[in-house]
Amino acid sequence: MDATFLMNNLWIIVCTILVLLMQGGFILLEAGSTRMKNAGHIAGKTVFTVGIVSVVFWALGYGLIYGEGNGFIGFSNFFFGDATTMGEGLAGSTDFLFQLAFAAIAMTIAFGGFAERAKLVAYVIFAILFSVLVYPVIAHWIWGGGWLGEHGKQDFAGSTVVHLTGAMAALAATIILKPRIGKYNKDGSSNEIAGHNQVFTALGVLLLWVGWFGFNAGSTFGVADAFFGYVALNTQLAAGAGAIGAMLMVWAVTGKADVPTTLNGALAGLVAITASCAFVEPWAAVLIGLIGGGIVFFSMRFFDKRKIDDPIFALSVHGVVGVWGTLSNGLFATPELASVGRPGLFYGGGFEQLWVQTLGVVSSGLYAFIVSFIILKIMDKAMGGLRVSEEEEIMGLDLSEHGGYGYPENLTPPQKTKSGA
Numbered sequence: 001m002d003a004t005f006l007m008n009n010l011w012i013i014v015c016t017i018l019v020l021l022m023q024g025g026f027i028l029l030e031a032g033s034t035r036m037k038n039a040g041h042i043a044g045k046t047v048f049t050v051g052i053v054s055v056v057f058w059a060l061g062y063g064l065i066y067g068e069g070n071g072f073i074g075f076s077n078f079f080f081g082d083a084t085t086m087g088e089g090l091a092g093s094t095d096f097l098f099q100l101a102f103a104a105i106a107m108t109i110a111f112g113g114f115a116e117r118a119k120l121v122a123y124v125i126f127a128i129l130f131s132v133l134v135y136p137v138i139a140h141w142i143w144g145g146g147w148l149g150e151h152g153k154q155d156f157a158g159s160t161v162v163h164l165t166g167a168m169a170a171l172a173a174t175i176i177l178k179p180r181i182g183k184y185n186k187d188g189s190s191n192e193i194a195g196h197n198q199v200f201t202a203l204g205v206l207l208l209w210v211g212w213f214g215f216n217a218g219s220t221f222g223v224a225d226a227f228f229g230y231v232a233l234n235t236q237l238a239a240g241a242g243a244i245g246a247m248l249m250v251w252a253v254t255g256k257a258d259v260p261t262t263l264n265g266a267l268a269g270l271v272a273i274t275a276s277c278a279f280v281e282p283w284a285a286v287l288i289g290l291i292g293g294g295i296v297f298f299s300m301r302f303f304d305k306r307k308i309d310d311p312i313f314a315l316s317v318h319g320v321v322g323v324w325g326t327l328s329n330g331l332f333a334t335p336e337l338a339s340v341g342r343p344g345l346f347y348g349g350g351f352e353q354l355w356v357q358t359l360g361v362v363s364s365g366l367y368a369f370i371v372s373f374i375i376l377k378i379m380d381k382a383m384g385g386l387r388v389s390e391e392e393e394i395m396g397l398d399l400s401e402h403g404g405y406g407y408p409e410n411l412t413p414p415q416k417t418k419s420g421a
Helices: 003-033 036-066 092-114 120-143 159-177 198-220 227-254 259-274 282-305 314-332 352-382 390-395 397-402
Strands: none
Touching (some): 003 092, 003 198, 036 397, 092 159, 120 159, 120 352, 159 314, 159 352, 198 227, 198 259, 227 259, 282 314
8 A cells, every 4th residue: 555645644643633632722712711610511511512523424414515416515425434445645534534523623613602601402402403504514615516616715724614604603602692691781881701710721722723733734635745834834823923913902902911812812813824824925824813813802892892792702713813814815825825716816816816715705604604593593492592591500500501510629618527627
């Protein structure tokens, strides 16, 4: 068997592991950005929803994306079970696992809009329906031979397919669930509901940052020309520039170098470069990340002023910056690197690629939002509400949904020993 074939498959399995480990980053990020009374719930629901996505993706999701069909959806390869290997490219099972990891990331992003107030059963049902009706459709349009791919839509590793799709589902959830108790006052002013552990949040961001090399560099699908190193370089530069951009922006506006904003800036840089990491030069990667970091600061303020309660800022980091990252291809894609579509505006390609990118953002974003909103609205009516009761929300989802605390030694009274000590 060809050594290159073996190395390609080994590389993608390593990248799959990195992308799956990003779920650990999301656990720490979301738990650290919210309150202690919900920490165990956040950790647990992340793990079991990855399990749900895995089974649903095996049964239907992969086939809906990559099966033979039409410009809208695929209709084959359900209940994936390809045990064969090919002489070049990737073995079917290797490709399947890599694509599954991406689907799980999109689902976790969507659940950012549920944080601290949704019933556990809402996660279960929506995980199934999102993995069948939302994510596979958009992934097929762009990556599976669908109509946007035929137009030359550039989205190398998923600023639109993964991040914008998840964020638009999160927006639908935040609108239906409404803000957390105590977030907004009657006069419209906002109260900060601080996360309980900035160290967790920072460690979560670092895990995501490292995992992103599997996300972006793994999307080269091979090692033969070592192009994954170039993609990784652009990824690193954009992440660093995003952190710098966000910190400088919040520092200039508020006089304080706010830590959560800086951390979200790093993630913004990563999201922004995800679509363009293989199509742009390093200087453009720095600029794309820097602008992404600045955008995320203003976007967070924008949603807060409109009483859209987004505890982990999924709408800003993954949604608004996902749009910017996708559009940036239409500006900075070079003739030498534009293996899909055309060069960007600044490289003599005119407005054609920018138009295609805009079409992709609008159509994908609207589809993800509308379908997610309909699903959640039906669930809301059928379940008597997606949201836990006021008493349960105040108590915390650890206790009300799971019967125990994520930090039991801190939130339960100490037990006396038999000696009375």
